[in-house]
Amino acid sequence: MTKSTVKIAERVLRLRISQLLVNERLKKGEFKIPIHLAFGHEAIAVAIDQIMKTEDGLFLSHRNIHYNLARTRSLKEVLDEFYLRESGIAKGHLGSMNLCNPSKNVVYTSNILANNHAVSSGYALGNRIRGNNGVVFTVTGDGAIEEGCFYESMLFQKSNNLSVVTVVENNRWSLATEIGERRCEINLKKLTSGLSIDYFHLKGNDVFNYIERLSRIRTRCLKTKSPVCVEVHLNTLGYSYKKEVGNPKARYINYHAGAAAQIESLGYPLISQSSQDPIFVLQKSVSQGRLKELAKNIASEIEAEIS
Amino acid sequence: MKYVEFVNSLISRQVGEVDNLVLFGQNIMAGSCLGGLCKGLNVRPPGKVINTQNSENTLIGVGFGLMQNQVSSILFMKQQDFLLLGVDHLVNTYNIIRANEPSASFTIMPIVVDSGYEGPQSALNNFSDFCSIANIGGYCFTNKRDTETIVRRHLVAPGFRILGVSQRLMKLDVLDLAVVDSDENGNFFKYTEGDDVTIVCFNYSLPYALEIERDLRTHGKSASLFSVNTFSEFNFGSLIGDVSRTRSLLILDDSKSGNQLSDRLLSRIHEQCCRIDKQIVIRKTLNNDWFYPSLDHLNLNVHDIVQQILEQ
Numbered sequence: 001m002t003k004s005t006v007k008i009a010e011r012v013l014r015l016r017i018s019q020l021l022v023n024e025r026l027k028k029g030e031f032k033i034p035i036h037l038a039f040g041h042e043a044i045a046v047a048i049d050q051i052m053k054t055e056d057g058l059f060l061s062h063r064n065i066h067y068n069l070a071r072t073r074s075l076k077e078v079l080d081e082f083y084l085r086e087s088g089i090a091k092g093h094l095g096s097m098n099l100c101n102p103s104k105n106v107v108y109t110s111n112i113l114a115n116n117h118a119v120s121s122g123y124a125l126g127n128r129i130r131g132n133n134g135v136v137f138t139v140t141g142d143g144a145i146e147e148g149c150f151y152e153s154m155l156f157q158k159s160n161n162l163s164v165v166t167v168v169e170n171n172r173w174s175l176a177t178e179i180g181e182r183r184c185e186i187n188l189k190k191l192t193s194g195l196s197i198d199y200f201h202l203k204g205n206d207v208f209n210y211i212e213r214l215s216r217i218r219t220r221c222l223k224t225k226s227p228v229c230v231e232v233h234l235n236t237l238g239y240s241y242k243k244e245v246g247n248p249k250a251r252y253i254n255y256h257a258g259a260a261a262q263i264e265s266l267g268y269p270l271i272s273q274s275s276q277d278p279i280f281v282l283q284k285s286v287s288q289g290r291l292k293e294l295a296k297n298i299a300s301e302i303e304a305e306i307s
Numbered sequence: 308m309k310y311v312e313f314v315n316s317l318i319s320r321q322v323g324e325v326d327n328l329v330l331f332g333q334n335i336m337a338g339s340c341l342g343g344l345c346k347g348l349n350v351r352p353p354g355k356v357i358n359t360q361n362s363e364n365t366l367i368g369v370g371f372g373l374m375q376n377q378v379s380s381i382l383f384m385k386q387q388d389f390l391l392l393g394v395d396h397l398v399n400t401y402n403i404i405r406a407n408e409p410s411a412s413f414t415i416m417p418i419v420v421d422s423g424y425e426g427p428q429s430a431l432n433n434f435s436d437f438c439s440i441a442n443i444g445g446y447c448f449t450n451k452r453d454t455e456t457i458v459r460r461h462l463v464a465p466g467f468r469i470l471g472v473s474q475r476l477m478k479l480d481v482l483d484l485a486v487v488d489s490d491e492n493g494n495f496f497k498y499t500e501g502d503d504v505t506i507v508c509f510n511y512s513l514p515y516a517l518e519i520e521r522d523l524r525t526h527g528k529s530a531s532l533f534s535v536n537t538f539s540e541f542n543f544g545s546l547i548g549d550v551s552r553t554r555s556l557l558i559l560d561d562s563k564s565g566n567q568l569s570d571r572l573l574s575r576i577h578e579q580c581c582r583i584d585k586q587i588v589i590r591k592t593l594n595n596d597w598f599y600p601s602l603d604h605l606n607l608n609v610h611d612i613v614q615q616i617l618e619q
Binding site (some may be wrong): 129130 | 359370378380
């Protein structure tokens with residue numbers, strides 16, 4: 001186990017613990033604003049943060065807490081924004097769904113599905129005009145790829161040779177409907193192939209594997225001056241059951257926003273004993289005992305930061 | 308020189324003076340180059356002129372993205388109603404971007420299809436409606452002097468705005484008028500000073516007003532003639548001062564919107580002004596068939612209007 005392995009593990013743990021603390025406050029009803037947690041999304045967020053260079057830009061959507069925490073590396077600044085305080089990342093002007101932090105290269109965040117693809121395309125064109133050798137990362141979801149702007153933007157990026165990595169976090173859910181309840185399957189590989197855009201698929205929540213692969217993808221995107229699409233299959237951890245008229249059984253609904261009532265950590269910030277949980281996957285590289293020890297220290301640090 | 312040639316020459320001169328500028332839009336450098344509006348436009352390298360794909364929603368977002376990266380741009384658009392496809396960016400994206408007080412410029416320059424006959428789907432060419440949805444700055448222009456001021460002041464300047472070119476005026480000879488007064492932002496221009504009536508025209512109605520002003524002169528009467536080039540409320544002081552002196556007001560507004568700045572001027576005049584002896588308001592009458600192909604001109608009779616003014 002190398003120092004860098006431990007450092008990455010610490011970052012994943014920090015992201016999880018920070019979200020657990022936000023969730024506890026959500027359960028108490030402490031926020032006026034809607035907050036979309038991202039339990040289960042930690043590996044991709046840490047990996048992108050890890051491979052981003054100074055000249056890169058990140059464009060986010062309404063579920064952005066994992067990236068903002070990863071980039072900012074401070075729960076306090078994010079929390080203060082959620083409380084709409086002047087000391088927040090955006091002085092309390094943006095809340096959660098539009099939260100961006102240009103000083104940490106989180107250039108723009110939109111809660112309108114696929115809106116950020118168009119803006120990131122313009123930003124990438126600006127990179128070309130200014131001779132900035134950076135890559136633009138646009139994070140989106142399986143709901144947003146249903147929007148016309150997603151296709152329009154990919155077309156624009158390809159037509160203008162722009163270095164954009166579109167990251168589709170596919171959790172198969174949009175609000176209270178699963179993909180099969182709202183549309184046919186979209187084969188992103190074929191769709192992007194139709195535009196001669198390279199497609200990559202990530203799954204398994206192994207942060208180390210993600211860092212390695214995304215790093216290569218970034219280099220390729222920059223070298224070829226062509227957009228790429230990365231589909232990440234993941235699960236947003238958390239759920240609820242909702243009673244519906246005419247349905248004797250309560251319906252399972254995957255977590256969307258607000259407090260994740262069922263989420264509690266299993267002794268250390270593990271939520272699920274499966275590869276759905278990036279913390280569980282960390283155990284392939286770092287022993288459970290060491291992870292527990294690291295988690296304990298990180299939790300103390302964060303508690304001290306926000307107290 | 309035709310109106311469109313004049314506008315094109317001003318754009319051409321100005322964009323040639325700016326570094327890192329992007330001009331983009333559908334067919335801007337192909338075919339008629341949007342009826343001549345974009346003919347021969349060039350920018351300094353590494354700026355770019357891009358004939359784009361047909362994706363209005365994304366194109367508007369691209370302009371804001373360029374702005375975020377401190378690169379100025381102008382998006383040319385064949386019809387103002389195409390902006391409907393990008394309303395999300397006009398409202399939601401702009402509301403995020405403007406909070407950062409951007410140093411770059413983003414201008415959308417659509418052709419306002421105000422000649423009629425385009426059909427129901429192009430019926431919405433109401434400049435003020437697009438401006439009002441997110442308090443967007445917008446400017447129209449009708450002649451050499453206002454075009455010079457507005458293009459110089461707003462075409463490439465920090466922030467975002469819409470500058471609209473009238474399709475109805477494009478192939479007409481450009482008007483060359485003397486200006487008596489104006490404000491530095493080009494919100495209004497005063498073209499004549501008179502004692503008998505204050506004429507205030509909105510949107511692209513200046514040519515009608517000039518006809519009325521000329522006819523009044525043949526009757527020995529003089530008019531103060533203002534044209535309002537914006538769609539947001541500004542300091543109406545000069546206009547109200549003039550009306551309170553002449554006590555006679557003629558308003559001309561050739562837009563089809565139910566959201567007209569002329570209403571706000573009238574309301575301010577009645578709040579602040581002393582007695583007005585004569586008030587005539589000429590607007591388009593919207594019947595149930597307003598969105599069908601039909602002549603988009605303001606239906607007025609110059610002789611009758613002049614007679615009404617003379618009757619005071």
